[in-house]
Amino acid sequence: xxDPARVARRLADGGGLVDVLTEVRAETGGLGAFRLDPAxxxxxxxTGPDAVQxxxxxxxxxxxxxxxxxxxxxxxxxxxxTGEAWRRQRKLLQSQFTGPGMRRYEExxxxxxxxxxxxxxEHARTGRVFDVGEEMRxxxxxxxxxxxxGHPLDAETERELATVAEVMTALPSLPAGTVAAHGAVAGGxxxxxxxxxxxxxxxxxxxxxxxxxxxxxxxxxxxxxxPEYTDRLIRDELVTLLMAGHETTATTLTWxxxxxxxHPEAREQALAAGPEGSKERHRALQALLxxxxxxxPSAWILPRHAVEDDVLDxxxxxxxxxxxxxxxxxxxxxxxxxxxxxFDPTRFTTPGRRPAHPGAYLPFxxxxxxxxxxxxxxxxxxxxxxxLLPGPAPRFHSLPDRTSYGITVRPDGPxxxxxx
Ligand code: HEM
Numbered sequence: 001x002x003d004p005a006r007v008a009r010r011l012a013d014g015g016g017l018v019d020v021l022t023e024v025r026a027e028t029g030g031l032g033a034f035r036l037d038p039a040x041x042x043x044x045x046x047t048g049p050d051a052v053q054x055x056x057x058x059x060x061x062x063x064x065x066x067x068x069x070x071x072x073x074x075x076x077x078x079x080x081x082t083g084e085a086w087r088r089q090r091k092l093l094q095s096q097f098t099g100p101g102m103r104r105y106e107e108x109x110x111x112x113x114x115x116x117x118x119x120x121x122e123h124a125r126t127g128r129v130f131d132v133g134e135e136m137r138x139x140x141x142x143x144x145x146x147x148x149x150g151h152p153l154d155a156e157t158e159r160e161l162a163t164v165a166e167v168m169t170a171l172p173s174l175p176a177g178t179v180a181a182h183g184a185v186a187g188g189x190x191x192x193x194x195x196x197x198x199x200x201x202x203x204x205x206x207x208x209x210x211x212x213x214x215x216x217x218x219x220x221x222x223x224x225x226x227p228e229y230t231d232r233l234i235r236d237e238l239v240t241l242l243m244a245g246h247e248t249t250a251t252t253l254t255w256x257x258x259x260x261x262x263h264p265e266a267r268e269q270a271l272a273a274g275p276e277g278s279k280e281r282h283r284a285l286q287a288l289l290x291x292x293x294x295x296x297p298s299a300w301i302l303p304r305h306a307v308e309d310d311v312l313d314x315x316x317x318x319x320x321x322x323x324x325x326x327x328x329x330x331x332x333x334x335x336x337x338x339x340x341x342x343f344d345p346t347r348f349t350t351p352g353r354r355p356a357h358p359g360a361y362l363p364f365x366x367x368x369x370x371x372x373x374x375x376x377x378x379x380x381x382x383x384x385x386x387x388l389l390p391g392p393a394p395r396f397h398s399l400p401d402r403t404s405y406g407i408t409v410r411p412d413g414p415x416x417x418x419x420x
Pocket of ligand 1: 065080090240244245249297362368370373374
């Protein structure tokens with residue numbers, strides 16, 4: 001265990017959880033423990049690939065997700081549900097985000113990418129300053145909204161949903177138990193609820209969007225035979241998917257653009273890999289994305305709670321222990337990733353250059369609770385890049401100078417740019 005006095009010193013120096021975890025890792029090598037609160041039992045940090053795989057994929061029934069603060073927003077949606085309820089919810093949604101279910105979204109994703117590309121063409125023509133992060137957020141929200149409702153995102157819904165981001169930013173800094181009472185958060189939740197209620201009502205009336213029915217309609221239909229799909233649960237799934245499905249993708253695409261600004265050769269190489277629409281180009285775009293997710297895995301910590309006694313890497317883990325799996329540190333382990341701080345997408349295109357261990361690269365998690373939207377996220381991101389990368393690269397006027405490690409790892413501050 002890292003000496004609690006050192007943890008306290010770190011925090012007093014203005015460090016955050018990420019600094020404490022980095023120090024625990026440096027001090028202990030693999031599995032380490034720490035206490036943010038000296039009176040509480042220690043939390044275990046898990047970064048080694050074997051231990052990561054054990055906790056998330058080999059023995060997931062022994063390490064469960066703990067209800068977290070976002071629950072006031074996402075309720076009993078699939079991200080926070082546990083046990084049998086989770087299993088049923090996951091099964092239904094999984095069929096919508098893989099195979100033929102997923103293919104229904106491809107045209108909607110392309111339509112959203114075209115809207116963004118048209119807006120960028122307009123930015124290039126006018127020379128107007130725009131915020132790259134904001135553009136990525138709009139795109140990611142538009143794609144998930146189309147998937148859920150069958151409608152493109154309208155301006156009013158977009159405005160209302162901007163509060164999702166505000167609520168999410170406010171959550172980690174609030175003490176547990178006070179979240180619902182916090183004015184801005186409560187107000188934000190009420191506005192999101194109003195949007196969700198409207199969308200569920202439209203889906204109930206059978207109103208398919210111009211692109212056919214959305215996922216909401218599937219949930220409404222399920223409610224005819226499955227009593228657990230109350231209006232409340234449908235609302236919770238909607239808000240869960242909006243939340244889990246847009247901020248993560250948006251920040252990843254923003255990081256990617258910030259990285260390309262420092263590594264313009266990576267953009268050239270991706271475009272030179274093959275002609276537009278070719279497999280080679282697609283693979284190169286995916287590699288850009290994977291290398292971005294290696295350095296900035298949006299879900300940078302995955303909290304778990306041990307429900308039974310276990311042994312992890314030879315250490316006893318008593319039931320009741322809190323653990324933090326940390327993809328951020330695993331992805332920057334020089335033993336797994338040589339020269340880990342270097343942005344090098346060829347790690348993902350050259351055979352044998354990335355570690356084969358399933359616990360060594362986990363931006364989408366691994367095991368039964370791994371990301372439900374993995375295919376959706378990869379599809380929307382590569383589709384957008386295929387549309388935008390051949391155009392002019394953004395010239396940033398200033399760069400966010402800090403990285404914020406909250407619920408997700410985000411560039412802290414605006415990223416204003418012009419095109420052309
Ligand atoms: C779960 C990452 C995009 C929906 C997860 C987890 C990770 C993750 C790491 C596992 C969390 C854990 O084990 O504690 C990402 C990243 C994304 C992304 C990096 C984009 C680059 C999406 C999208 C959707 C989505 C687009 C929806 C369409 C979900 C859901 C879960 C989840 C519903 C919970 C699954 C469950 O608990 O059964 N995501 N995600 N994600 N993700 Fe994603």
